[in-house]
Amino acid sequence: MAGPRFQALTGFRDFLPKDTAARNYLFEIWRSVARRYGFVEYETPILEDTALYLKKSGGELSTQLYRFEDQGGRDVTLRPEVTPSMARLVAQHQRDFPKPIKWFEIGQCFRYERPQKGRGREFFQFNVDIVGEAGPQADAELISLAIDTMLTFGFQKGDFIVRVSDRQAWVNFATQRGVTEKGITDFLQIIDKLEREKPDVTAEKLGALGLSTDEVNAFIANPENASAAFETIREELTARGLGDYLSLDLSIVRGLAYYTGVVFEVFDSRKSMRAVAGGGRYDTLIETISDGGVAMPATGFAMGDYVIRNLIEETPHTELQMAAWLQRNAAACDIYLVLADDSKRSAALEILSDLRNAGISCDLPFSAAKVNKQFQNAERSGARFALVIGSEFPELKLKNLSFRSEETCHVLGLADWLTERLKQPDGPLLA
Structure with a gap:
């Protein structure tokens, strides 16, 4: 060819x-x-x-x-x-x-x-x-x-x-x-x-x-x-x-x-x-x-x-x-939003805007996709974390994509909490 x-x-x-x-x-x-x-x-x-x-x-x-x-x-x-x-x-x-x-x-x-x-x-x-x-x-x-x-x-x-x-x-x-x-x-x-x-x-x-x-x-x-x-x-x-x-x-x-x-x-x-x-x-x-x-x-x-x-x-x-340095700076985003419940897309878009306005690099899928596919896209983007928005909203799950660890967080004060979380080094959670 x-x-x-x-x-x-x-x-x-x-x-x-x-x-x-x-x-x-x-x-x-x-x-x-x-x-x-x-x-x-x-x-x-x-x-x-x-x-x-x-x-x-x-x-x-x-x-x-x-x-x-x-x-x-x-x-x-x-x-x-x-x-x-x-x-x-x-x-x-x-x-x-x-x-x-x-x-x-x-x-x-x-x-x-x-x-x-x-x-x-x-x-x-x-x-x-x-x-x-x-x-x-x-x-x-x-x-x-x-x-x-x-x-x-x-x-x-x-x-x-x-x-x-x-x-x-x-x-x-x-x-x-x-x-x-x-x-x-x-x-x-x-x-x-x-x-x-x-x-x-x-x-x-x-x-x-x-x-x-x-x-x-x-x-x-x-x-x-x-x-x-x-x-x-x-x-x-x-x-x-x-x-x-x-x-x-x-x-x-x-x-x-x-x-x-x-x-x-x-x-x-x-x-x-x-x-x-x-x-x-x-x-x-x-x-x-x-x-x-x-x-x-x-x-x-x-x-x-x-x-x-x-x-x-x-x-x-x-x-x-x-x-x-490349690992820290070359990723497409820091946080990839995973939409586990399609009915929460409007909430996800509001979160996306709030995080971006707070200076946090983040992304989400354009169209509906299976959760596993969204996690694959998150890893390919180079993101450190996946923020899962599902049926438990306004509670959310933050998953560390490198160490497969997980934290629970809340939509209230999310941008401030994530700003501090991103300053912490990657690694298994000790809590």
Whole structure:
């Protein structure tokens, strides 16, 4: 039998209810941690002027754009990342906000690249930025937020590490060896791909710039090449009790051309996938986007939904935490009304409205059905309880669908009673 004619495009996803709930779990963690750190949420359009991404992104990004001409003849692009949009917004409105600006956005992005584990052509990105603060204390704040985000997902010490570097250290390295300004751009791309490219390819590319693999590896191996900014960040993280999650790794430079200083990436310790999150300092991007009109230091990082969800599902203790959240939050309702006496439908509808008005999630069948069938529907809905309305009305039965326990309740004061009952943990009744 032939399959459906239309399906989601390659690299794009449909979100069934369970997938939507899992995505909402990620969003809730992201928002809660960002707000805990004093960041406020903003939002930018997913469609932007293409020139915004050609200004200073560099690397492979310009070849991965979903770019087209709209009906007004404008060259536009579905955003491949959030940072340039944030920089544009700050450049336009920075006078309206005290500094430093601490903002975050959860937004959908699009890149035309080969779908693989942890990567699709559309994805949601958690983007967190501090604008207007040049000191490494701002970088430390972001790295701390990234670590706390991982811990809030349930990851533990040993599950992940934050690898920190300084792009400026590599610029100095290349400049001291006579590499031209254009050559430095190529050089940073080579360093960014050290772990992904074959050694002989890397050696050939470095040789074209008058450099060798040995001197590059020696630079990476020497901790004395760490910048003063890194030392400050390490002191800051240690004071917060998070120093053990930090590792100096000068092989990290990040692929986008707008990075100017400290950069970092969060990796799972098993290295089963690409970076979970990454970012760094981009002190000249806002000035570039505003054509020299606004010069402001900035630093930020992003975490995508693909990789973090994969890592959660591959780590038993984080998967259990997400499963527990989904059990509490992904059900269609908390209480399913079972009508054991069809003559009580009007009473059941009144109860339904009262409970919903009290903020209790509940449902009932649209048409008459056998009681066993109604209980089956209740369990399929994911409801914690079934409220049985039968011939004993105004007395009712509340059945715990997980533990098959039962309580008697009364229609008078029902909404208040159920509100308190729902706050109690599931389990066999001890009464």
